[in-house]
Amino acid sequence: MEQETALGERLATADEIRAAIEALTSTELMRLELIARTYIPGSDYQSGQEVLNEAVKRAIEGCGRKTGRHWPIDRVDFAAFLLMTMRGLASDSRQSELMTKTDSLDSDAQLSTAQVLDKLGFHTPEVEQQKIDLEDEIADEAAAEQRRARAKADADKIEGFFADDQEVAWLVLCLKIEKMPSKARDEAGLSQTQYETVRRRMRRGLTKLFPGRSTK
Amino acid sequence: MSESSIKAELAALRQAAIEDIEALSDAEMRQELESECGNVDAHLCGLKSAMRDAAAQALRDQLIVAKTKVQGASDRSVVVAKVRPTIETIKRLITELMRARPSVGLAFRDGKKQTDEDWQTTYDDLVEMGLLKSQDNDHRP
Numbered sequence: 392m393e394q395e396t397a398l399g400e401r402l403a404t405a406d407e408i409r410a411a412i413e414a415l416t417s418t419e420l421m422r423l424e425l426i427a428r429t430y431i432p433g434s435d436y437q438s439g440q441e442v443l444n445e446a447v448k449r450a451i452e453g454c455g456r457k458t459g460r461h462w463p464i465d466r467v468d469f470a471a472f473l474l475m476t477m478r479g480l481a482s483d484s485r486q487s488e489l490m491t492k493t494d495s496l497d498s499d500a501q502l503s504t505a506q507v508l509d510k511l512g513f514h515t516p517e518v519e520q521q522k523i524d525l526e527d528e529i530a531d532e533a534a535a536e537q538r539r540a541r542a543k544a545d546a547d548k549i550e551g552f553f554a555d556d557q558e559v560a561w562l563v564l565c566l567k568i569e570k571m572p573s574k575a576r577d578e579a580g581l582s583q584t585q586y587e588t589v590r591r592r593m594r595r596g597l598t599k600l601f602p603g604r605s606t607k
Numbered sequence: 608m609s610e611s612s613i614k615a616e617l618a619a620l621r622q623a624a625i626e627d628i629e630a631l632s633d634a635e636m637r638q639e640l641e642s643e644c645g646n647v648d649a650h651l652c653g654l655k656s657a658m659r660d661a662a663a664q665a666l667r668d669q670l671i672v673a674k675t676k677v678q679g680a681s682d683r684s685v686v687v688a689k690v691r692p693t694i695e696t697i698k699r700l701i702t703e704l705m706r707a708r709p710s711v712g713l714a715f716r717d718g719k720k721q722t723d724e725d726w727q728t729t730y731d732d733l734v735e736m737g738l739l740k741s742q743d744n745d746h747r748p
Contacts, residue, residue, distance in 0.1 A: 405666055405710045411722045412658050421636040425628045429621045433614060440654060444661035451665035481618065539610040546613050548621065566619040572626055594624040
């Protein structure tokens with residue numbers, strides 16, 4: 392069954408995704424893994440591998456369905472699609488496909504449970520049980536609090552790690568304030584070359600702090 | 608500090624890190640990974656293999672969900688192959704289906720050797736899901 396975007400772009404099938412995985416070059420894999428590791432701080436993921444696997448899982452789940460991630464195969468190459476998918480995972484953690492679906496519900500407080508379920512794509516005969524499951528999940532503040540605590544702990548860990556490297560600590564502070572690397576560079580008063588050198592040291596420090604290698 | 612502002616801070620650090628990674632040459636990436644993992648090519652093979660497995664698992668999960676929906680949607684009894692063809696016929700039918708629909712092959716085989724019982728169980732599942740027609744000749748119970 393062929394899927395299309397609203398613009399009429401063809402979306403990849405599961406077989407095409409599988410073939411694209413096999414076709415990934417060494418360069419693409421290296422870059423994907425290094426980037427995947429940057430999503431570890433503040434998340435449930437323990438390794439770049441896990442982040443990549445989750446991106447693949449979401450892509451397969453999107454095939455033939457409205458939910459999940461959709462790859463417009465004729466417009467976007469597979470490595471770029473995986474990068475975009477990983478970016479989408481950044482605000483979730485591993486078990487939060489539900490969180491992704493409920494992100495848009497914050498402003499929909501007046502919807503009934505049935506309307507919420509419809510919005511989330513629950514159309515199965517076991518809807519009554521799923522209503523209960525959904526309400527339990529949404530009400531699970533303990534899990535949400537854990538995520539907040541983990542994000543804060545990781546942010547504090549980063550600050551502490553670079554305490555003895557003034558240049559990196561300064562860049563980290565500027566990034567936290569400005570939120571955009573280009574503005575942070577200007578704020579830090581660094582030339583492009585200095586910025587790139589300090590940035591490299593920061594990234595390598597983050598890799599040491601969150602090694603992100605699979606324990607397998 | 609709110610969760611969203613912490614996430615925004617982490618996102619800014621991540622963006623700077625990604626910019627740095629995107630500026631790395633092939634040789635630089637290889638050198639970094641080599642210092643961590645040793646044999647980079649073997650490491651990348653493992654990475655790809657794990658992604659392949661993740662795709663296979665996601666497909667299996669989808670098929671299980673589809674099977675559950677098919678079973679739940681019908682008020683009539685689900686047609687189960689009570690009488691099966693011979694094991695050779697089962698293997699032929701499934702192999703032909705996998706050639707025509709590789710995603711089915713991926714979900715059910717994943718490169719592992721199948722026992723006769725695996726083939727029969729797979730046949731039953733595929734008949735239930737409507738991907739194969741029940742064969743009522745060349746059979747034995």
